[in-house]
Amino acid sequence: MGIATTRVCERVMTSFGDQYEALPLFEHANNLCNAGVLFMLPALLSQGLLKSKEIYGRLKKGYYGLVSTLLLLAYMALGRIKTPEQLKNCKPGELGKLLGLDRVPEAKCLRAKIGQIVEQGRAQEFNHFLAQEWIREEDTFYFYIDGHVRVYHGYKAKLTKKYVSREKLCLAGTTEFWVNNELGLPYLVVSGELNEKLKNVIPHSGGFPKDQIVPSLLKDTAEQIKEEELEKDQKRPRFTIIFDREAYEPSFFRSLWEEHRIAVITYRKGVKDKWDEEEFKEYKTEVIGKEVSMELAEKKVTLSSMEMREIRKLSDSGHQTSIITTNEQINIKMVAGKMFSRWSQENFFRYMLQDYDIDKLVEYGIEAIEPHKKVVNPSYKQLSYRIKKLREKQQRLKAKFYQIIEKNLDENINQLRERMGEEAELQ
Numbered sequence: 001m002g003i004a005t006t007r008v009c010e011r012v013m014t015s016f017g018d019q020y021e022a023l024p025l026f027e028h029a030n031n032l033c034n035a036g037v038l039f040m041l042p043a044l045l046s047q048g049l050l051k052s053k054e055i056y057g058r059l060k061k062g063y064y065g066l067v068s069t070l071l072l073l074a075y076m077a078l079g080r081i082k083t084p085e086q087l088k089n090c091k092p093g094e095l096g097k098l099l100g101l102d103r104v105p106e107a108k109c110l111r112a113k114i115g116q117i118v119e120q121g122r123a124q125e126f127n128h129f130l131a132q133e134w135i136r137e138e139d140t141f142y143f144y145i146d147g148h149v150r151v152y153h154g155y156k157a158k159l160t161k162k163y164v165s166r167e168k169l170c171l172a173g174t175t176e177f178w179v180n181n182e183l184g185l186p187y188l189v190v191s192g193e194l195n196e197k198l199k200n201v202i203p204h205s206g207g208f209p210k211d212q213i214v215p216s217l218l219k220d221t222a223e224q225i226k227e228e229e230l231e232k233d234q235k236r237p238r239f240t241i242i243f244d245r246e247a248y249e250p251s252f253f254r255s256l257w258e259e260h261r262i263a264v265i266t267y268r269k270g271v272k273d274k275w276d277e278e279e280f281k282e283y284k285t286e287v288i289g290k291e292v293s294m295e296l297a298e299k300k301v302t303l304s305s306m307e308m309r310e311i312r313k314l315s316d317s318g319h320q321t322s323i324i325t326t327n328e329q330i331n332i333k334m335v336a337g338k339m340f341s342r343w344s345q346e347n348f349f350r351y352m353l354q355d356y357d358i359d360k361l362v363e364y365g366i367e368a369i370e371p372h373k374k375v376v377n378p379s380y381k382q383l384s385y386r387i388k389k390l391r392e393k394q395q396r397l398k399a400k401f402y403q404i405i406e407k408n409l410d411e412n413i414n415q416l417r418e419r420m421g422e423e424a425e426l427q
Contacts, residue, residue: 024100
């Protein structure tokens with residue numbers, strides 16, 4: 001039967017296929033390893049863990065069912081047991097008592113149970129089911145979006161290489177795009193299959209595609225915002241999304257507003273001018289739940305035929321950080337506070353890597369990529385990259401060329417002959 005097995009009759013019935021799953025039965029114990037995780041059980045239930053029964057079907061006949069498997073995975077996360085294989089180093093009977101069973105499954109058995117859950121293909125549905133409840137409870141209208149590269153170390157799949165900033169290397173992997181709140185708590189995650197960029201994962205392209213964020217948020221926030229309210233106030237956004245420079249494109253911001261009344265807050269790219277420091281005033285704002293002081297200034301700018309707000313923050317060194325937003329209803333200090341609260345999402349990724357090792361594979365299975373998915377032609381991508389580099393080289397040569405022309409104006413006739421040779425060579 002194995003170590004710590006005491007419910008012999010139920011295990012025998014299960015082995016003959018006469019029982020779907022063992023029901024929990026809790027007993028008194030004088031001491032119990034990791035019993036502290038039971039204090040978190042009410043929190044897990046309040047967040048909807050056992051509502052999975054409304055989405056997932058019953059697993060195959062066996063001693064461990066859907067509820068006991070999900071509770072075990074939750075307890076493993078709380079106990080920093082990061083993979084099923086690490087259960088070998090734990091006491092199976094002690095962990096089993098936390099579930100109301102005699103022992104926890106072996107790693108191979110747990111992997112099989114996870115496989116049965118994954119085969120149902122309802123993770124996205126379950127995620128949106130929970131996201132709707134969380135968003136409704138928090139009554140939020142601000143969503144932070146960022147990508148995280150999950151590095152792949154296996155051999156079954158051939159994945160494209162991506163730049164991993166924390167490793168400073170290009171490694172094989174997939175990009176997960178997370179949607180979090182202002183404190184870094186997650187709502188939902190969308191997994192990219194190939195080399196998707198943040199700008200391509202956000203937009204809505206009709207229907208309800210599983211690999212785009214806006215359709216998901218439109219569905220999850222449908223109960224909060226009524227169309228009648230938007231018609232009354234033409235400047236009111238449906239909700240606001242906040243992200244970094246990766247998805248910066250003014251025409252994209254305009255389409256989000258015109259099609260769905262979705263506002264954006266992001267950093268502005270390519271800022272070369274500086275505003276007069278006398279225009280900045282001190283404001284107190286809230287960043288990740290803490291009150292901070294900032295020197296801020298605001299102006300109206302027109303980008304891609306749309307009037308937007310530009311807010312700049314002046315640092316002690318004199319650097320000016322530029323923020324662009326299409327949200328007209330929040331004040332200057334709220335815009336800055338929301339933008340700089342984006343670091344809560346970076347902290348979330350770091351915490352999840354250190355404590356939960358989210359890059360580890362939960363399941364060893366592979367899925368086929370959608371055959372009709374459009375990707376950039378590799379030859380076109382290479383040629384575009386070469387053209388980009390040649391243009392950069394051309395711009396550097398032009399800069400040198402204009403410097404020589406300026407010097408020629410001040411040189412005498414003897415030195416001019418040398419300059420003319422350099423100028424001809426550059427030309």
